[in-house]
Amino acid sequence: MSGVIRQAEENRSRSPQFGEGDRIRVKKRTRKGVVVYEGIVMPAAFSKNIVIKLDSGYNIGIRPENVEIEVISKAGGEKGRTPLHAETRKEKAMEREKPTISILSTGGTIASKVDYRTGAVTAQFTTEDILEAIPELEELANIEGRVIYSILSENMRPEHWVRLAKEVYDEIKRGVDGVMITHGTDTMGYTAAALSFMLRSSVPVVLVGSQRSADRPSSDSAMNAICAAKVATSDIAEVTVVMHGSTSDDFCYVHRGTRVRKMHTSARDAFRSINASPLAKVHYGSKSGAPRVSGEDLRIEILDANYRRRGEVEPELRAHMEKRCALVKFYPGAEPEVLEFFLERYKGVVIEGTGLGHVSSEWIPKIKEAVERGVVVVMTSQCLYGRVCDRVYDTGRDLLRAGVIEGGDMLPETALVKLMWALGATNDVEEVKKIIQTNIAGELSERTCIILTGD
Amino acid sequence: MSGVIRQAEENRSRSPQFGEGDRIRVKKRTRKGVVVYEGIVMPAAFSKNIVIKLDSGYNIGIRPENVEIEVISKAGGEKGRTPLHAETRKEKAMEREKPTISILSTGGTIASKVDYRTGAVTAQFTTEDILEAIPELEELANIEGRVIYSILSENMRPEHWVRLAKEVYDEIKRGVDGVMITHGTDTMGYTAAALSFMLRSSVPVVLVGSQRSADRPSSDSAMNAICAAKVATSDIAEVTVVMHGSTSDDFCYVHRGTRVRKMHTSARDAFRSINASPLAKVHYGSKSGAPRVSGEDLRIEILDANYRRRGEVEPELRAHMEKRCALVKFYPGAEPEVLEFFLERYKGVVIEGTGLGHVSSEWIPKIKEAVERGVVVVMTSQCLYGRVCDRVYDTGRDLLRAGVIEGGDMLPETALVKLMWALGATNDVEEVKKIIQTNIAGELSERTCIILTGD
Numbered sequence: 075m076s077g078v079i080r081q082a083e084e085n086r087s088r089s090p091q092f093g094e095g096d097r098i099r100v101k102k103r104t105r106k107g108v109v110v111y112e113g114i115v116m117p118a119a120f121s122k123n124i125v126i127k128l129d130s131g132y133n134i135g136i137r138p139e140n141v142e143i144e145v146i147s148k149a150g151g152e153k154g155r156t157p158l159h160a161e162t163r164k165e166k167a168m169e170r171e172k173p174t175i176s177i178l179s180t181g182g183t184i185a186s187k188v189d190y191r192t193g194a195v196t197a198q199f200t201t202e203d204i205l206e207a208i209p210e211l212e213e214l215a216n217i218e219g220r221v222i223y224s225i226l227s228e229n230m231r232p233e234h235w236v237r238l239a240k241e242v243y244d245e246i247k248r249g250v251d252g253v254m255i256t257h258g259t260d261t262m263g264y265t266a267a268a269l270s271f272m273l274r275s276s277v278p279v280v281l282v283g284s285q286r287s288a289d290r291p292s293s294d295s296a297m298n299a300i301c302a303a304k305v306a307t308s309d310i311a312e313v314t315v316v317m318h319g320s321t322s323d324d325f326c327y328v329h330r331g332t333r334v335r336k337m338h339t340s341a342r343d344a345f346r347s348i349n350a351s352p353l354a355k356v357h358y359g360s361k362s363g364a365p366r367v368s369g370e371d372l373r374i375e376i377l378d379a380n381y382r383r384r385g386e387v388e389p390e391l392r393a394h395m396e397k398r399c400a401l402v403k404f405y406p407g408a409e410p411e412v413l414e415f416f417l418e419r420y421k422g423v424v425i426e427g428t429g430l431g432h433v434s435s436e437w438i439p440k441i442k443e444a445v446e447r448g449v450v451v452v453m454t455s456q457c458l459y460g461r462v463c464d465r466v467y468d469t470g471r472d473l474l475r476a477g478v479i480e481g482g483d484m485l486p487e488t489a490l491v492k493l494m495w496a497l498g499a500t501n502d503v504e505e506v507k508k509i510i511q512t513n514i515a516g517e518l519s520e521r522t523c524i525i526l527t528g529d
Numbered sequence: 530m531s532g533v534i535r536q537a538e539e540n541r542s543r544s545p546q547f548g549e550g551d552r553i554r555v556k557k558r559t560r561k562g563v564v565v566y567e568g569i570v571m572p573a574a575f576s577k578n579i580v581i582k583l584d585s586g587y588n589i590g591i592r593p594e595n596v597e598i599e600v601i602s603k604a605g606g607e608k609g610r611t612p613l614h615a616e617t618r619k620e621k622a623m624e625r626e627k628p629t630i631s632i633l634s635t636g637g638t639i640a641s642k643v644d645y646r647t648g649a650v651t652a653q654f655t656t657e658d659i660l661e662a663i664p665e666l667e668e669l670a671n672i673e674g675r676v677i678y679s680i681l682s683e684n685m686r687p688e689h690w691v692r693l694a695k696e697v698y699d700e701i702k703r704g705v706d707g708v709m710i711t712h713g714t715d716t717m718g719y720t721a722a723a724l725s726f727m728l729r730s731s732v733p734v735v736l737v738g739s740q741r742s743a744d745r746p747s748s749d750s751a752m753n754a755i756c757a758a759k760v761a762t763s764d765i766a767e768v769t770v771v772m773h774g775s776t777s778d779d780f781c782y783v784h785r786g787t788r789v790r791k792m793h794t795s796a797r798d799a800f801r802s803i804n805a806s807p808l809a810k811v812h813y814g815s816k817s818g819a820p821r822v823s824g825e826d827l828r829i830e831i832l833d834a835n836y837r838r839r840g841e842v843e844p845e846l847r848a849h850m851e852k853r854c855a856l857v858k859f860y861p862g863a864e865p866e867v868l869e870f871f872l873e874r875y876k877g878v879v880i881e882g883t884g885l886g887h888v889s890s891e892w893i894p895k896i897k898e899a900v901e902r903g904v905v906v907v908m909t910s911q912c913l914y915g916r917v918c919d920r921v922y923d924t925g926r927d928l929l930r931a932g933v934i935e936g937g938d939m940l941p942e943t944a945l946v947k948l949m950w951a952l953g954a955t956n957d958v959e960e961v962k963k964i965i966q967t968n969i970a971g972e973l974s975e976r977t978c979i980i981l982t983g984d
Binding site for chain 2: 226227228229230231232235258259260261264265336337338339340341344397399400401402403404405406407408411412415416419426427428429430431432433434435455456457458459460461462463467468469487490494
């Protein structure tokens with residue numbers, strides 16, 4: 075029971091004399107001062123970090139540099155006494171057998187911290203910080219990573235998507251087994267759609283974020299990141315978004331990048347697949363208390379087997395985005411001048427119409443004029459669910475005659491990204507029209523809309 | 530088995546010699562030609578119409594004017610031989626005890642017909658046509674009604690809402706027990722919100738529509754209209770939307786006018802209450818085959834008892850809408866010029882931001898300038914579900930400093946309508962800000978947003 079205080083030497087890891095199950099207090103010196111953690115030592119077979127379970131029930135991983143460790147109480151009996159980090163050579167051998175995941179960090183809540191002076195959350199974590207907070211990732215894979223951006227996702231622009239696609243492609247060509255992208259949740263759906271069109275990937279490309287920052291007890295960041303890493307090592311070689319599937323910590327959904335939408339401002343299960351089933355569920359074994367990353371506690375259940383498998387295609391990059399595109403939402407009383415503004419300035423315009431894809435009759439002549447000038451106009455619905463069908467009502471038929479392209483069952487946001495991508499590839503309007511109406515990355519089910527109303 | 534052909538005299542009802550359970554063929558002359566219906570005669574105790582069950586399983590009511598009736602086969606035995614319309618005097622006495630509903634028709638699918646030449650659907654039914662198609666309405670109430678508009682709802686404008694509010698108010702002052710408004714589904718949510726702000730009603734004001742036109746076997750128009758009439762005779766003295774609650778014909782939901790949104794382009798259960806429970810369910814007894822409008826087969830189950838009761842307030846009309854308001858949806862890459870366009874031309878702008886209520890940093894100085902000029906800018910979220918909270922992230926705090934008004938958990942569409950209404954009432958920006966942040970018609974739950982993220 076007597077405490078043993080050890081001073082770890084700067085920038086050098088030594089095996090402290092404590093083991094699994096012991097209660098320890100860790101003082102860690104950082105640039106900002108000393109932080110103290112207290113909890114029970116957890117197994118961390120593949121991690122170089124010290125992992126302790128805090129009294130809050132959450133695990134934290136601490137790099138063994140610049141730490142002072144005090145053993146508060148030993149685990150009962152002899153078991154659990156095996157010192158951690160004693161079998162470093164064996165670990166190294168096993169690491170070679172693990173897959174390699176590259177984590178590209180772009181910012182957002184999963185990589186952000188609360189400023190305790192102001193209470194505000196700002197993006198500031200690096201990939202290394204993520205690893206420190208979530209040491210379980212290293213049990214799943216050899217983790218590499220780098221910071222691509224450090225921005226809040228509302229500041230992402232099409233130019234950012236293009237560079238990000240190139241960075242992901244480079245990682246794939248370099249031979250990593252999966253890519254994980256940490257991203258702010260606000261525009262994660264847009265970025266996922268953009269990468270889906272620009273990349274034909276041979277390995278999983280997984281976007282992940284967090285609705286509650288890592289500093290809060292209710293944070294979803296660790297579970298989302300662990301589930302995302304699991305998917306990054308799977309055979310789902312598509313661009314996906316992996317986020318909480320329920321308000322409990324029991325599973326994540328794997329959403330196809332072109333079908334996913336943030337549907338709640340703050341809930342953990344904010345992300346939903348629209349007009350499609352999620353591709354899979356990642357079951358997360360929270361019943362055992364501490365998350366475990368192997369066996370039945372972390373497993374993927376496929377919900378839609380119609381996905382691209384690992385290695386099925388050669389990786390391909392088609393990174394181009396025409397940024398002179400816009401999304402316009404129709405509302406009652408919206409003057410034709412509103413639409414005119416967009417049609418005069420942009421090469422492509424996606425309209426979020428009402429119902430099956432309608433706007434007021436006053437808008438239709440403006441569309442006709444613009445289409446004749448070569449502007450591409452795509453119709454989607456603010457209903458979000460269901461399929462646009464302009465063949466049913468007079469208004470829709472007039473819109474088709476004016477040259478509107480039906481967006482099928484595409485999300486308005488996905489249609490915008492696809493239009494940017496199509497116009498980035500070609501200026502041939504007929505070709506763009508064909509691309510919009512062809513399923514490229516699971517964004518569109520190619521059915522006629524008649525069956526929806528002809529029953 | 531011998532057919533009896535009878536020629537009914539123009540504009541005069543005579544009792545044909547057939548009864549409940551007989552199979553008859555009805556030829557009806559209309560202005561456009563002769564329509565033939567065949568089916569089994571159904572009981573229609575309170576209706577002057579002939580009601581037959583078609584082979585499709587749907588009932589149709591036919592006014593007895595201008596019809597030729599042929600009896601195809603008689604019902605078995607003596608039962609069911611009682612001639613319909615024999616007890617006219619008794620009926621008249623009972624009608625005086627029934628409540629009176631006024632049906633105001635504005636157009637839309639519930640009042641539309643397929644043009645069989647083109648396959649397109651156009652709005653063309655009058656209130657009388659609705660009654661003819663759905664005779665059960667007359668079992669629930671004495672039905673009066675008139676056509677206010679005959680337009681597709683995508684052509685509704687704030688001016689239409691104002692006139693409609695006045696017409697509804699006139700009906701209430703005239704002493705009707707409930708008002709039913711048939712409306713196209715596309716913008717029904719917007720109109721419902723508009724009426725909610727403009728009218729403090731002492732009786733139910735129910736908007737109802739149809740996702741499939743009355744001519745199609747799968748039409749939802751009859752059930753929706755019957756449920757809506759039931760609500761119009763209830764004690765729920767609010768502006769509500771009554772539509773299918775599931776894809777089956779088992780119940781309708783009663784949605785509060787400020788919380789409802791069309792969430793599917795074509796499904797029957799397209800309408801959903803967002804960030805609130807529906808006020809009630811109307812159970813519809815479809816198990817017995819033919820819908821019955823009395824007893825347990827048609828009953829209201831209250832889901833949220835916090836609603837305004839019949840007669841609780843004196844009716845009040847505050848019919849004004851400032852149409853120089855706009856709704857702008859943010860998307861990645863949206864240039865500041867987009868927002869500038871709206872801020873320069875409109876008195877009030879609702880932004881549909883991302884997540885908790887964000888836009889790109891480039892937009893924020895534009896907002897600040899505009900607010901300083903007196904433009905009112907309200908922030909809502911394209912997530913739809915959840916509450917805007919601009920106190921959590923740097924971007925949000927910058928937006929608040931720029932003068933953005935948080936829209937709470939209001940739908941973006943409802944926030945637009947409310948802003949039009951508030952600016953219609955006053956030019957005092959502080960007063961408008963106060964109205965936006967005060968719950969007027971159940972559109973806003975007045976909580977601080979901190980609790981969402983502070984756990």
